[in-house]
Amino acid sequence: MSDSHQTAARLLVADDNKVNRLLLTRSLELQGHNVKTAENGRIALEMLRSGPFDLMLLDMEMPEMTGFEVLEHLSADTRLRDLPVIVTSSLEGVADIVRCIELGAEDYLHKPVNAVLLKARIGASLEKKRLRDQLKEMVRRFATSEVAQDLQQSGFALGGRRVQATVMFSDIRGFTAIVESQSPEETIELLNTYYTLMFEAITSHGGVVNQMIGDGLMAIFGAPLPLDDHGGCAVRAALDMVEMVGLLNLERTATHKSEIRIGVGIATGEMVAGYTGTQQRATYTCIGDTVNLAARLEAHTKLAQRSILIDPATYGALDGRIPVEALGPALFHGKSAPVDVYAVKEADLAGAH
Structure with missing residues (x-):
């Protein structure tokens, strides 16, 4: 259990299918992660803006706000655009996969999601986030807050x-x-x-x-x-x-x-x-x-x-x-x-x- 505690992260599962949410949540919690769920994209965005998360698992076909729309909102928000997002979807078209990646998704997994593959992809995405967070901390430490903000907003x-x-x-x-x-x-x-x-x-x-x-x-x-x-x-x-x-x-x-x-x-x-x-x-x-x-x-x-x-x-x-x-x-x-x-x-x- 000690290894899972070391890799524990705050994850958000956004999926309109209740069965999918429950099964994903159970699998992720067994890996030691803290999991919250959202039944559509609008709720998911509200949760991301009100509390810190390390990664989101995002379905594409949801009511009120699709996964594509969620990715568009994330890419336009300087506070959230670096959040790792793994898309889990039954969409098969290559064009949809490409669009997700272009909008900033870290990865794209077809449903039903293989549990072993999902665990590996989550681990890799969290490691990338850890390195990005270290880089941001170094910028904050060695640059003024104004320069750090300019770098975050403008690149x-x-x-x-x-x-x-x-x-x-x-x-x-x-x-x-x-x-x-x-x-x-x-x-x-x-x-x-x-x-x-x-x-x-x-x-x-x-x-x-x-x-x-x-x-x-x-x-x-x-x-x-x-x-x-x-x-x-x-x-x-x-x-x-x-x-x-x-x-x-x-x-x-x-x-x-x-x-x-x-x-x-x-x-x-x-x-x-x-x-x-x-x-x-x-x-x-x-x-x-x-x-x-x-x-x-x-x-x-x-x-x-x-x-x-x-x-x-x-x-x-x-x-x-x-x-x-x-x-x-x-x-x-x-x-x-x-x-x-x-x-x-x-x-x-x-x-x-």
């Missing part, structure tokens, strides 16, 4: 699309000197703490951290998923980041460690966002003049002696909701004309939320 494809969004670059000022003054273990601990705080500030305002290089990070607001007021969200995230670093410094000075400072550059505009790399290794990122400007603004925070610098488009998006200071035009590498630079007033940080 993976190298390339990009034009979007209106806001980009943020940030890093720790004088990080090299900090590294040289402490042990590698202390540096790793500092970075882990730093990224925990920065991720919280960015993601709580709808941003997506898509790059981490040493002490620097890049975040996108408005892609891959649309975000209302992405410019304002990015600035509010930056305010939270500076505030969190200030609170962290209170702890660091209390333990006789040096304070840290960050610089943040933010720019808003059109960019190309998507997956770059190869089929084997890719990342979600964005490129374009707006991205370059955000990076230049972050670097300019050292010269300007300000924590947060924004471009005119981001300034316009704020519409006066957050106090800023006009620093005048600055000429950046790669730009043919000077760019007006604005700094979020650090004296107003506490009251700007």
Whole structure:
């Protein structure tokens, strides 16, 4: 019995023939599975949407909603389209079998179903589902929830699309000197703490951290998923980041460690966002003049002696909701004309939320 318990799964049998439902249920329960039944396709869909199942055995000829219609609904539902479906039907035509497979069915078995063959097909389908679930978990672990959702909805494809969004670059000022003054273990601990705080500030305002290089990070607001007021969200995230670093410094000075400072550059505009790399290794990122400007603004925070610098488009998006200071035009590498630079007033940080 231990083997059957190890392979136990939640199965749904959809068949309008009561005898078929009872016999299939008995056979599957003897294999150790937990089985629920539905007498037509409509009920089956309702059950799938209200509770988790690992696999469905689906008859084709049913009242109210046929098996074909059920498969069409499943393929259109991002939450259910990966559910393994084994069709059990008395339909003999090759065209019907092909249609089932094209609609996403995992397998097609003729009635009366051979019990040994059915057990083997269920085992193979559940193993495929287990591997797919592991892959989804890895995506959730190593990608942001927004990127994971985009992958689930749109699928993976190298390339990009034009979007209106806001980009943020940030890093720790004088990080090299900090590294040289402490042990590698202390540096790793500092970075882990730093990224925990920065991720919280960015993601709580709808941003997506898509790059981490040493002490620097890049975040996108408005892609891959649309975000209302992405410019304002990015600035509010930056305010939270500076505030969190200030609170962290209170702890660091209390333990006789040096304070840290960050610089943040933010720019808003059109960019190309998507997956770059190869089929084997890719990342979600964005490129374009707006991205370059955000990076230049972050670097300019050292010269300007300000924590947060924004471009005119981001300034316009704020519409006066957050106090800023006009620093005048600055000429950046790669730009043919000077760019007006604005700094979020650090004296107003506490009251700007």
